[in-house]
Amino acid sequence: MKRLLLLFLVGFLAVEALGQPSVDIGFLGGTGTYFGDMTKTDIKKSVNPAYGGFIRYNFNPRYGFRFNVINSNIGSEGEFESHPWNFNKNVLDISFLFEFNYLKYIVGEKETRWSTFLFGGVGMQTYSYEMDADRLAFLVDPTYFTMADFSGPVITPTIPFGLGFKFNLSKRWGIGLEGSLRKSFTDKLDNLDDPLSYVDTKGVQIKYSDQFHNNDWTSYIDVHLVYKLIYGNRNWVLRTPRQYILDWGIINRNRKE
Secondary structure, three states, rough: OOOHHHHHHHHHHHHHHHHHOOOEEEEEEEEEEEEOOEEEOOOOOOOOOEEEEEEEOOOOOOEEEEEEEEEEEEEEEEEEEEEEEEEEEEEEEEEEEEEEEOOOOOOHHHHOEEEEEEEEEEEEEEEEEEEHHHHHOOOHHHHHHHHHOOEEEEEEEEEEEEEEEEEOOOEEEEEEEEEEEEEEOOOOOOOOOOOOOOOOOOOEEEEOOOOOOOEEEEEEEEEEEEEEOOOOOOEEEEOHHHHHHOOOOOOOOOOOO
């Protein structure tokens, strides 16, 4: 919890340093799950609680930048190669996201009551990897252990992306629903680190996954509550004419057409 609050504070200070067109703070709660090497997973035991928050810097009513933190339990019960397998661990997810509103949207403004949105960016995840040789002995080639990594902490980059829907509740409050996926660059989340790999008779390591080709993804669905910290440019025209529904910028009342 202390790590989450510290990261959240760092993100807030970074956003403050960019300037102050419009700044929102959000708190989120929902669920997280995993997709990877396992099969026949028990859905009820593979969806776990997730919570976090974000700071959003809005460049204008159409797009913004978001520092996002999610803390969750990620786990699953199922099979690998017809053998029972399960795992459960804490995963801290940090991401920097570009957010695009399909309609112009500002928290609290009557003229921008709702919008769908897309987001994507870069991020990282950290969690603990547990290499259980006794359990793996029934699943992997004996040569696997000559190249296996030991247990320990993992920090991996991710590519997050997703979509959602948001709308206003009051002058300073808004709410939203979003779903997202995270592409990982390691295969250790489920404690199955390239389990089909082996060393052939010539001493060559045969691998089925690497930094760019692996099976581990995480997915989150959450509801977020947003509070407007700083109001934006009062010269923004919030009502979007139909012919400009997909424009990327804003219209300034002070600009002479």
